Each structure stands twice: as C-alpha cells, then as structure tokens.
Amino acid sequence: MSDPRHDDKSVFPDPVYKDTVLRPLFDGAKTHHVEAFGAIDRAHLVMLVETGILDAAQGHDIAVALRGIASEVDPTTLVYTGAVEDYFFLIEQHLKARLGPDLAGRLHTARSRNDIDHTLFKLGLKARLDVLLAKARALYDVLVATAERDKAVLIVAYTHGQPAQPSTFGHYLGAMIEVLGRDIDRLQQAYGIVDQSPMGAAAITTSGFPIDRERVAELLGFAAPLQNSYSCIAAVDYITATYGAIELLFLHLGRPIQDLQVWSSFEVGQLYVPNALVQISSIMPQKRNPVPIEHLRLLSSQTFGRARAMLDVMHNTPFTDMNDSEGETQAMGYQAFDSAYRVLDLLAAVMGQVRIDPARVATNIRRSCITITELADSLVRQEGLSFRQGHEIAAAVARAVVAMDGDLPVDGFAPFITAFAQAVGRPSRIDATRFAELVSPEHFVAVRTRFGGPGPAPMAAALESYRQRSAGFAAWAAAHATAQAQATAELNSRFDALVGAA
Structure with missing residues (x-):
C-alpha cells in the first residue's frame, strides 16, 4: 500500500475549508481585532528594542513599516483569497514586502499566535466591558434618582402574584439597585480577571529570550502579566467570568422587567408608562401598548441566552490552547454585548420616565385589604x-x-x-x-422603621448608601480609564520614538 504522505498533491487551503472556516475567521479579525493587533505589534516591538533583543536600527525600520501598513492598508476593503492563512500572516506578508523576510520575521521573536490571540481577545473584552459597565452604572444612577423621587410613593407589593402589603416605589427600586450593584461588582471582578496579559507566554512555556512581560503588559494597559504561561494559553476563566457575570446580570434584570409588564397591565395599572414609550394598536384605537417593556424582556432573554451559550461552548473542552475559545467563539460572544447595551440604555430610559398611578394603587389597596x-x-x-x-x-x-x-x-x-x-x-x-x-397604607409604611424597611429613616439611609456606592463605581471607572490612557500615551510615545530614530 502506498504511503498517502508521499502521494498527497493537495494544496492548502482546501476551497471548502477556505470558505467555511478561514474566510469567516479572517473577516472576524479584520472587523473586531485590527486595533488590538496593531497595539500588540507596537508594544512587542518596543519591548524587543528596550531589552536589546533587537537593536535600535532594526526597531526603527520595523516601526516605520508598521506605521506605513496601518496608514495604507484599509482592513474594511480586504477580501480573503487564501494566499495567507489568516490576518496575522497577512500583516507579516506586508512586512516582508517592505523589509525582506529576515527583518520582517524578527518582529515575531519570542511570541506565538497563541499568546497573541488571547491577548487580542482580552483587549476586545476589556473595551466591551468598559462600555457595559458604563451603561450599567448609568442605569444604577437612574434607579437611584427615581427611588429618591418616589421614596414615599405608595405601591402594592406582590408575593406569589397576589397583592401582599403596601410599600413604596422607592423601596422596591432599592431592591433592584442592590442587586444591580452586586452585578456591577461581578462585572468588575470579571474585568480584573481579563485585565492580565498573556503576552510573553509564546506557544506555552515563555521563551529563552530575555523578554520583559511586565513591560508589554504595561504598554498594553493591562494591570499585570498573567503569571503561569500555560494558563495564559489554556485557561478560559476570563471568558467564563465575563459571560457568567453577564448571564447573571440579565437574569436578574429580567425579573423586575417582568413586574413592569404586569404592573402596567390594564387589570393592575399601578405603573403608568408615558406616551413616548407607548405604541397604539393598528386596529384598536383605545389600546396603549407599552411595547418597549416587551423588547426589554426579549432582549434580556437573548442576552442571557448568548452569554449562556459562551459557557456551554467552554464546557468539557481540553485544558490547552484550542479553537473552541478563539476567533469565532469570541465573535459570537460579542453579540451578547450588543444586545446588552440595548437593554441597559432602554431600561434606563424607561425607569427614568415611568410613574406610579396613585389612584389605581389606592383602589387596589382598598380591594385587597393588604394593610x-x-x-x-x-x-x-x-x-x-x-x-x-x-x-x-x-x-x-x-x-x-x-x-x-x-x-x-x-x-x-x-x-x-x-x-x-x-x-x-x-x-x-x-x-x-x-x-x-x-x-391606612401610610401608617403601614411609616411604622416599618427597621433597617432595610420602607419607612422614611431606613429609606434615607439606604439612598445615601446607594449614592456612596455609585461614587465608588465612578472612582473605579475613572482609575481604570486613567491607567488605560496613560498606557496608550506611553505606547504611542515609545513607538513614535522608534519611528523617529534614524
């Protein structure tokens, strides 16, 4: 029997493989990761020169070539042809055309697509988490403002779907605020896991070259390098932490959104949704449909499902570098962020405008004897x-x-x-x-003065704690934004110095 290795005359890439795998991966990279690719190249080059692995002249020539590629190659116009395996090799091909294979190839000293990929993905998640956290904080602040406004506005509180006791809208919102605060905590903790650089792990075991992993992490705006190099390319807890936190956030938001749907129904009617957020039936002119609340519910479910899918993809995968956690999976996860942004923006708009209908509340309290x-x-x-x-x-x-x-x-x-x-x-x-x-419902609320209750004193204390919590969230965001801006400025300065060196 002949040896198939000797008889194999096929040429990479197989056309079907090109169209079903390589082209989508290339398109995903050029859509989501171009800026991160460029930042990694620049940071790695600065480190190679600073450590003496490359000399200043080599660094200058490579820096000039990278800047030329960035200014002259428009990623949006690129079409995958199969001439190179992926976006990484396309950039290397451009470098070779400008510098020759020897010098162009020196940029890849002491690194691998393994550590590059996970660094790309972490940079992508950091940027999206920044946006998600900003929108979550905005919703938090709207809820606090609405709770302050309606801290004494009576509502019917329900248990098991039935009227239970009178409370206030501010007290109800306080429960939402506290859960959302804990969800923001989880997102910030996930950010901390993402905020560790894999660069320098190379394929698995770091490198024999005297690289400076801390310096690359600093230039890319990471808090620190991730310590164990095998973990850099094998661990996916940065993915599961991120999407686990998103999953919980939208599971939790979906529950009060469901209450908004019930409370705004004709039969209950204690929540009034303003005309700006109401659609009228095409055939029944008397109907006021608070359709945005329905969209909040379905988009929350979609976000939850997309985040859960990311966890499912990670389940029972090998503890190594593998495609399951990489390009196409990352792009799938970004869809969870896209719908998450929509929910947080819309929910903040809704919660800032809805009002409690005191007449309907009074009627429902009278009918239900809940005091x-x-x-x-x-x-x-x-x-x-x-x-x-x-x-x-x-x-x-x-x-x-x-x-x-x-x-x-x-x-x-x-x-x-x-x-x-x-x-x-x-x-x-x-x-x-x-x-x-x-x-009377007023007396019912007024005498509930214990810690956490709806009475005036505990509500005032709660609102003050929520404002302090908001200030803490804002300080966290400001510190991270400052650190990232300083890292970007340092990277730009050091790279510009290489370009200017002659």
Missing part, C-alpha cells in the same frame, strides 16, 4: 394579645370587608368590634378613628 397585617401587629402592641390571636381577628375583619366589597378603614371597624369581642371577651380600646389610622 390588615398592621392591624394584627397593633393588637399585639396595644391590646396585649398574642400575634396568632391578633392574626385571627384581623383575618375575620378582612373576610367581612372583602365580602361586602368595602373599604377597610371605613367599613372594617364594625366587623373588627365584633370579631375582637368574640375572640377576647371584652371590647377593644381602639376607636374608629384610631382603627382607620392603623389600617
């Missing part, structure tokens, strides 16, 4: 009863008021007097005026 828990509590405090006995009296009052479709503060006093006397064997010391006060 009755405070009557039971008050009987404990003012009549010396056990909570269970107070609860039974309150339950009897609620049943009577609901049966007559009455108003608890007005129509509940007579059933209360009867139920109290039957249960306790004496008349209550609470008169009609006091009874009406005890079962």
Whole structure:
C-alpha cells in the first residue's frame, strides 16, 4: 500500500475549508481585532528594542513599516483569497514586502499566535466591558434618582402574584439597585480577571529570550502579566467570568422587567408608562401598548441566552490552547454585548420616565385589604394579645370587608368590634378613628422603621448608601480609564520614538 504522505498533491487551503472556516475567521479579525493587533505589534516591538533583543536600527525600520501598513492598508476593503492563512500572516506578508523576510520575521521573536490571540481577545473584552459597565452604572444612577423621587410613593407589593402589603416605589427600586450593584461588582471582578496579559507566554512555556512581560503588559494597559504561561494559553476563566457575570446580570434584570409588564397591565395599572414609550394598536384605537417593556424582556432573554451559550461552548473542552475559545467563539460572544447595551440604555430610559398611578394603587389597596397585617401587629402592641390571636381577628375583619366589597378603614371597624369581642371577651380600646389610622397604607409604611424597611429613616439611609456606592463605581471607572490612557500615551510615545530614530 502506498504511503498517502508521499502521494498527497493537495494544496492548502482546501476551497471548502477556505470558505467555511478561514474566510469567516479572517473577516472576524479584520472587523473586531485590527486595533488590538496593531497595539500588540507596537508594544512587542518596543519591548524587543528596550531589552536589546533587537537593536535600535532594526526597531526603527520595523516601526516605520508598521506605521506605513496601518496608514495604507484599509482592513474594511480586504477580501480573503487564501494566499495567507489568516490576518496575522497577512500583516507579516506586508512586512516582508517592505523589509525582506529576515527583518520582517524578527518582529515575531519570542511570541506565538497563541499568546497573541488571547491577548487580542482580552483587549476586545476589556473595551466591551468598559462600555457595559458604563451603561450599567448609568442605569444604577437612574434607579437611584427615581427611588429618591418616589421614596414615599405608595405601591402594592406582590408575593406569589397576589397583592401582599403596601410599600413604596422607592423601596422596591432599592431592591433592584442592590442587586444591580452586586452585578456591577461581578462585572468588575470579571474585568480584573481579563485585565492580565498573556503576552510573553509564546506557544506555552515563555521563551529563552530575555523578554520583559511586565513591560508589554504595561504598554498594553493591562494591570499585570498573567503569571503561569500555560494558563495564559489554556485557561478560559476570563471568558467564563465575563459571560457568567453577564448571564447573571440579565437574569436578574429580567425579573423586575417582568413586574413592569404586569404592573402596567390594564387589570393592575399601578405603573403608568408615558406616551413616548407607548405604541397604539393598528386596529384598536383605545389600546396603549407599552411595547418597549416587551423588547426589554426579549432582549434580556437573548442576552442571557448568548452569554449562556459562551459557557456551554467552554464546557468539557481540553485544558490547552484550542479553537473552541478563539476567533469565532469570541465573535459570537460579542453579540451578547450588543444586545446588552440595548437593554441597559432602554431600561434606563424607561425607569427614568415611568410613574406610579396613585389612584389605581389606592383602589387596589382598598380591594385587597393588604394593610390588615398592621392591624394584627397593633393588637399585639396595644391590646396585649398574642400575634396568632391578633392574626385571627384581623383575618375575620378582612373576610367581612372583602365580602361586602368595602373599604377597610371605613367599613372594617364594625366587623373588627365584633370579631375582637368574640375572640377576647371584652371590647377593644381602639376607636374608629384610631382603627382607620392603623389600617391606612401610610401608617403601614411609616411604622416599618427597621433597617432595610420602607419607612422614611431606613429609606434615607439606604439612598445615601446607594449614592456612596455609585461614587465608588465612578472612582473605579475613572482609575481604570486613567491607567488605560496613560498606557496608550506611553505606547504611542515609545513607538513614535522608534519611528523617529534614524
């Protein structure tokens, strides 16, 4: 039998492989990673000259060639032909045309496509996380402002889909704010994992050349080099941390978005969505459709699904450099960012404009008797009863008021007097005026002054903590933006010096 290795006359690339794999990868690189490719080339070149691996003349010639390629080659016009394997080799081909193969090839000293690729992907994620975090912080600030505005505005709070107790819109939003704050924490922690440079790992084990990994990390704006070189090319926790945080963010946002849908329904109606955010039916002129809320829900689900898909792709992959975590997967993940941006922008716009309808809230409170828990509590405090006995009296009052479709503060006093006397064997010391006060929603909220409650004092403390949290998020962002700007300026300065050196 003949040896197929000797008989193989095929030429790379196979046309089908070119069209199904290489062309999409090339198009993805020219779309998403051109700037990062250029930054990596410049930073690596500066380091090679600073460490003496290349001399100043070599560095100058390569720098001039890189600048020429950047100014003369428009990536958007490039069409993949199969003449080179990928975008990396296209740039190397241009370098060879300008410098010859010997000098052009020296730029690749002590590096590999392995460490280059993961550095590209991390730079891409850092830039997108910067945008995502900025939009999440903007939503956070809108929620805080709306909570401040509506800290005393009554709502019906629901459990198990049924009216439960009165609270305030500000208190409800405080719950959203705290979850969003923890989600921002997770995004910042993911950023910290991404913010470690793989450059210098080369293929797997670093290099025998005296490279300076710290310097390349500094020039590219990373916080530090990732220590273990095998981890640089094998670990995908920077991917899973990022998309895991995104997945949780949009899982969590989807829940209050669902409440917005219910609250703005005709039957509940406690949330008023302004005309600017409402579409009218094409056939039913009476209908006000808060369609943006539907888009928030579906886009949140799409973002969640795209982020989850990234985790699924990473599952049960080998602990090594592999295509599963690279170009096409990265491009797929960027779609999660695209829909995430839309949700955060739209939700911030919605939450800044919606209002609570006080008339509908009052009607729903009246119909549901949701202040009755405070009557039971008050009987404990003012009549010396056990909570269970107070609860039974309150339950009897609620049943009577609901049966007559009455108003608890007005129509509940007579059933209360009867139920109290039957249960306790004496008349209550609470008169009609006091009874009406005890079962009012305003009183219900006002007496809930414990830490974390909707009363004025705990709400004021909570709002102050949210403002401080926002300031902390802003300081984190400012520090990272400053560090990145300084790194970019340093890289540009050192590269310009190479170009200018003669």
